[in-house]
Structure formats: structure tokens, C-alpha cells
Amino acid sequence: MRTKIGKLLNNGRRRSQETPEEGESYFMSMTDMMVGLLLIFIILLAYFALNLQSKTEELTGANRTRAEILNDLQQSLKDKGLQVEIDTKTGVLRLPDDVLFDKGRWELSDRGQAAISKVASAMVEVLPCYTTSNLCKEERSKHLIDAVFVEGHTDSDAMYGGMNNYGLSVRRAETTFTMLQFNQPALRGFLNKPAGQPGSAPILGLSGYGPDRPIAQGDSEAAKKRNRRIDLRFLMTTPSAGLDKDILRQER
Numbered sequence: 001m002r003t004k005i006g007k008l009l010n011n012g013r014r015r016s017q018e019t020p021e022e023g024e025s026y027f028m029s030m031t032d033m034m035v036g037l038l039l040i041f042i043i044l045l046a047y048f049a050l051n052l053q054s055k056t057e058e059l060t061g062a063n064r065t066r067a068e069i070l071n072d073l074q075q076s077l078k079d080k081g082l083q084v085e086i087d088t089k090t091g092v093l094r095l096p097d098d099v100l101f102d103k104g105r106w107e108l109s110d111r112g113q114a115a116i117s118k119v120a121s122a123m124v125e126v127l128p129c130y131t132t133s134n135l136c137k138e139e140r141s142k143h144l145i146d147a148v149f150v151e152g153h154t155d156s157d158a159m160y161g162g163m164n165n166y167g168l169s170v171r172r173a174e175t176t177f178t179m180l181q182f183n184q185p186a187l188r189g190f191l192n193k194p195a196g197q198p199g200s201a202p203i204l205g206l207s208g209y210g211p212d213r214p215i216a217q218g219d220s221e222a223a224k225k226r227n228r229r230i231d232l233r234f235l236m237t238t239p240s241a242g243l244d245k246d247i248l249r250q251e252r
Contacts, residue, residue: 062236065143066091069130069234076122082115091235095119095176097153097228104159106171108179116176119232120183123148131190131203144237145203146192150177151231152208155224170208176230177206192237 067088074086074093085094100112108116128135130145152169159165181187181204193200216223 062143062238065130065141066234066236069126069145072126073122076125077118080118080122082118084119091233093232093234095230095232096225097230098225100176100230101172101228104168106168106175108175113179116179117183120180120187123180124184124186127190127203131192132194132200133186133190135186135189144192145190145234146237147201147205147235148203149231149233149235150180150204150206151233152176152206153213153227153229153231154211155227156211156214156219157224164210166208166210168208169210170206172230173206173208177204180204 070086070088070091070093074084077084082099085096086092087094095115099115100108102109124135127133127145129138129140130143132144150173152171152173154165154169156165159168163171187204188202190203191200192203211227214223214227215229216226
């Protein structure tokens, strides 16, 4: 009897002695697992941070490229005798209304036809290497133009008859759009992506906003004159659309 009791006591001592070691081993296993998960989290965080930095740099590069395009167009038009405004932050080249149209009309005036001819010529000179055009004779930019919208804008003065300001702005944009391509048919071949690829399309498009997007406040004639205009708005291909895939260079 005493022998049995002694054995039980000895077994109890062993279990009481083994339990802290087993607990310590379990604690170490959990610690190792947590350290491993923390390392994985840090690696993933670093990956996403580097990827975000890369995309930000690409987007910044695209904005810089757009500014270069606008400055080159402005200089080309200045050399041709046409003064235009540019806004590199919004990507706009601005053509004053009084250069293009008579008041309340959507047909280009004689001065307007001459101005649009110069704009079309400047676009063919400057834009080929920022599109997929085969007119590009130098290194093609990795930042391509996605679209150039010909935007019509009017002042807030009410119109009479069958046309309102929205219709007038669209007709003026349409006239400008048509005459750009009439003067330089090559503009029809300026695509945002190589032909045959999903999303490939001519860069030129049009829209009309009527009086909804004024650039000058107030009802003075000076303000109304600034608001009556045609804007060429340049949109660049974004990183998410594949700027880092230089397809054109691979094809060359």
C-alpha cells in the first residue's frame, strides 16, 4: 500500500515538474508564430508602399509630360502668330471665343478658320510621339495621351430662338473638332493605344458645357468674353491603365 502511494506521489511530482516546461514550449511556439506573422505584415506593407510610390511617380511623370506638351503647343502657336492661354495644372489649352466665332454663331469666322488651321498644324507637329501615331520619328514617350476633348463654353446671356447656350457650346465644339481634322486628316490616326487593343480610340473627342464652367466671375463684358471660349483639355493615360507596360517600345 505504501509502495503504491509512493509511486503516485512520484508521478505527481513528475507531472508538476513537466508542466512548466510544456507551458514554456507552448509560449515559445506562439511567440515564434506572432513574430513570423509580423514579418509577413512588414514585408506586405513595404511592397504596397513601394508600389504606391511607383504609381505616384508615374502619375507625376504623366503630369510633367502634359505640361511639356502644353508649353510646346503654346510656343508652336506663338511662332505661327497665334496667342493662346495654357493651364498646366488642369491640362487646358484655351482659345478665346472672339478669335473663332462671331457672337451667337457656331460657324467659324475667317479669323477662326485661320486659327484652327494653325492649331491643327501645331498638334501634328507636337503630338505624334505622345500617341501611337506612325508619324513619331523620335523616341516615343512612355506617358501617352488618353484623350483631347474639344470643349465648348458660353457666357450666361440668354439666347433667343431655337438654340440655347448648351446647344451653342456643343455646335461650336463640333465645328472646331471637325475643322481640326479637316485641316490635318492625320489627327484621325492619333490613337491612345495601338489599333486592335481593347480601349484603342482616337484621342480627339468633344463636349459642350454651356455657361456651367465659367473661368471669370461677374456680369461684366470682360468676364463674359473670357467665359466664351473653346478649351482643348488633355488627359493622360493613368498608371492603372498600364503606363508601366511600354507596349510600343516592345513592338519596336
